[in-house]
């Protein structure tokens with residue numbers, strides 16, 4: 001099963017796709033996590049991506065498309081995958097369609113997680129991410145049991161540099177302009193399901209599972 005989770009930054013795509021990955025036993029592929037890892041390792045891609053990520057802009061399509069094509073070729077993706085944060089532009093969506101057509105494969109479900117912009121700023125400004133497993137927490141809405149330590153893997157939590165209010169607003173603007181047209185794109189293909197992204201993580205997860213059944 002090949003699944004895409006769509007939604008603005010802070011909608012809960014990472015949290016829900018990690019759970020779905022454990023539930024369906026297929027990998028979660030987060031382009032944001034892959035790019036952050038590339039930056040940490042100071043690869044050519046990481047160095048090219050850095051300035052875009054720090055300012056809340058999208059990394060150029062050709063770089064991200066190339067990265068995801070390589071990832072989808074790996075054996076771990078052969079039984080299906082959950083894409084988190086990709087595609088983010090119409091050109092990325094079309095490139096993905098082309099890649100899949102070449103393998104005789106398709107996207108089965110696109111789940112759009114809907115959250116209002118006002119709530120997103122609150123969510124992202126208090127977000128903390130695990131440096132090891134990328135699990136997300138929130139200082140008020142979803143705190144870790146021990147401050148600064150991941151409940152799942154005991155990794156250290158940190159605040160992403162693009163979770164500052166000015167960058168959050170830029171990311172939301174970029175989402176509206178460049179990514180939100182994907183909702184209509186997948187609706188036309190008849191594979192889009194919408195889920196309300198507010199409420200408890202467990203309740204939202206139940207809706208996500210329903211959407212992919």
Ligand code: AMP
Nearest residue numbers: 031032052053057058059064085086088
């Ligand atoms: P995320 O962790 O998904 O919020 O992504 C963090 C940042 O990585 C984004 O603000 C972009 O700069 C970059 N990024 C992640 N995925 C993509 C993508 N599919 N296309 C372009 N840039 C991306």
